[in-house]
Amino acid sequence: SCRVSSDGQPPKFQPPSKPVIIDKQKQREERRFLSPEFIPPRGRTDPLKFFVERKDMIQRRKVFNIPEFYVGHILAVTTADPHASEKTSRFVGICIQRGGKGLGATFTLRNVIEDQGVEICYELYNPRIQAIEVLKLEKRLDDNLLYLRDALPEYSTFDVNMKPVTRLDHEEIPVNKLQVRMKPKPWSKRWERPKYNVKGIKFELPEEKMKEAQKWSQPWLEFDMLREYDTSKIEEKIWKEVSEGLKK
Amino acid sequence: SVTGACRAIQKLTRVRVVDNSALGNTPYHRPPKCIHVYNKTGVGKVGDTILLAIKGEKKKALIVGHKRPGPPMTPRFDSNNVVLIEDNGNPVGTRIKTPIPYILRRREGEFSKVLAIARNFV
Numbered sequence: 001s002c003r004v005s006s007d008g009q010p011p012k013f014q015p016p017s018k019p020v021i022i023d024k025q026k027q028r029e030e031r032r033f034l035s036p037e038f039i040p041p042r043g044r045t046d047p048l049k050f051f052v053e054r055k056d057m058i059q060r061r062k063v064f065n066i067p068e069f070y071v072g073h074i075l076a077v078t079t080a081d082p083h084a085s086e087k088t089s090r091f092v093g094i095c096i097q098r099g100g101k102g103l104g105a106t107f108t109l110r111n112v113i114e115d116q117g118v119e120i121c122y123e124l125y126n127p128r129i130q131a132i133e134v135l136k137l138e139k140r141l142d143d144n145l146l147y148l149r150d151a152l153p154e155y156s157t158f159d160v161n162m163k164p165v166t167r168l169d170h171e172e173i174p175v176n177k178l179q180v181r182m183k184p185k186p187w188s189k190r191w192e193r194p195k196y197n198v199k200g201i202k203f204e205l206p207e208e209k210m211k212e213a214q215k216w217s218q219p220w221l222e223f224d225m226l227r228e229y230d231t232s233k234i235e236e237k238i239w240k241e242v243s244e245g246l247k248k
Numbered sequence: 249s250v251t252g253a254c255r256a257i258q259k260l261t262r263v264r265v266v267d268n269s270a271l272g273n274t275p276y277h278r279p280p281k282c283i284h285v286y287n288k289t290g291v292g293k294v295g296d297t298i299l300l301a302i303k304g305e306k307k308k309a310l311i312v313g314h315k316r317p318g319p320p321m322t323p324r325f326d327s328n329n330v331v332l333i334e335d336n337g338n339p340v341g342t343r344i345k346t347p348i349p350y351i352l353r354r355r356e357g358e359f360s361k362v363l364a365i366a367r368n369f370v
Contacts, residue, residue: 079321083353084369091370106320116346117326118370121317128321149326 033068036098037105037124038238042229053102054238058245060125067132071095072140072176074158075109077122078131088130091120092160097144110148112157117149135164139175141199150187151180151201194218255315255328257282257292263300263330266312267341267365272332276303280330293318295352295359300330307340308333310362312348323349323370331362339365 038057040050060066069075076092093109096119100106105124110117122129148156155178179202182191191198192205194217203210221227257263262279265272272280283306284299285292292298292311300309310333313325332340339362347370352359 081350083350089350089369113347113370114345114368116313116329118347119324119326120322120370121320121324123320126321 032239032243034235034239034242035066035068035105037101038242039101039231039234041101050102054241055245056103057125058242061246064129065132066124067134069095069107069132069134069137070139070173071098071142071144072138073134074136074138074162075107076131076133076135077109077120077129079122079126080128080130090160092135092158092162093118093120094145094148094156094158096146096148110145110156111160112153113160115153117153117156133164135162137165137167137173139173141175141177142197145200146189147180147182147187147191147196147198147201150189150191151182155180257296257298257311257314257328257330258285258290259283261328263298263309263328265300265302265309265332266329266346267331267339267344269332269339269341271302271305271307271340274303294322294349295355297333298330300332302332308335310359312344312346312352322351323347333362337361341365343367 038054040047073095074092075095076090078088078090080087081089091109091111093111096108096110098105098107100123103125106121107124108119108121110119112118178200180200181202181204185205189196190213191201192203192210192213194214259282261282263282265280280300280302282292282298283301286297286299292314293316294311294313296311298309298311300307309330311329312331313323313327313329315325315328317324329346331344334340337358342365344362344366345368347368348363348366350369352363356363
């Protein structure tokens with residue numbers, strides 16, 4: 001500061017401005033992820049059953065780290081296999097769906113090896129699984145990517161030896177808005193129909209076919225009150241339970 | 249074209265021969281089809297022997313993968329894969345490029361020669 005004071009004496013010492021400290025720990029706590037298999041399905045079963053299952057799930061998670069992942073991430077799973085050489089087998093693939101609730105929760109990985117599409121359905125809480133590594137973090141536009149079976153094989157091929165992509169921000173997971181190109185029809189399911197609500201396909205079908213597919217739309221479904229299942233309060237309770245269980 | 253109901257291998261399913269034998273790879277106007285499954289039920293899973301009709305001949309084959317989802321932690325393939333085999337269990341081809349499930353190793357005694365020519369395991 002080159003201010004000349006009125007007295008003629010050197011200016012008073014101005015300390016530099018304080019640095020702004022962004023406390024990343026606090027920011028991390030704001031975003032919390034509860035794995036979807038913790039949320040109990042809607043039904044008439046005793047909540048005690050889900051409570052006991054959650055205790056077992058927390059116990060397993062303390063021993064073995066199950067990372068946060070969504071559909072569309074590329075994972076590498078090492079399992080113990082008595083029939084494999086070195087007793088472990090490693091499989092790399094993109095997660096196409098996550099199903100099941102409680103201890104029977106599963107996720108399916110897909111990859112194309114030597115021009116052959118392979119899908120393996122792994123159980124999250126199976127003691128045979130030795131390690132789950134997330135190689136690439138990437139959400140997709142859809143909840144399940146089953147349409148990759150009818151897409152061109154280039155969209156399902158992933159290098160087996162690919163190195164994990166480091167994530168810079170601990171805040172948001174990027175959404176890949178990739179529109180996948182399909183093989184010629186017939187497909188295993190009619191993905192153009194609104195029942196599947198698929199956003200990640202680039203349909204190259206003529207407009208008449210797209211309009212004909214809209215005949216099967218059921219626009220009243222989103223307003224059906226009996227199908228509503230509000231999980232926000234249940235999630236809050238379970239999040240507290242799980243985070244306390246993991247801290248112990 | 250795709251059959252919907254039973255994605256395991258039964259009579260009249262079209263299969264894909266996966267080894268590098270001449271019988272399996274030469275083109276023919278009809279695809280190789282299963283005509284019998286050596287099983288109590290007529291449904292063939294991984295590790296079962298079947299009878300194939302290829303190029304007007306009958307040949308035994310071993311199932312190495314099917315489209316039907318099996319037990320968890322086992323692979324599910326996008327096509328019904330099959331390896332041609334003689335009556336005594338010797339494979340006809342010399343190399344198998346496509347991945348083979350590790351479960352076949354359980355019956356190492358019967359399939360040791362097929363497993364020896366396989367290159368990738370899943």
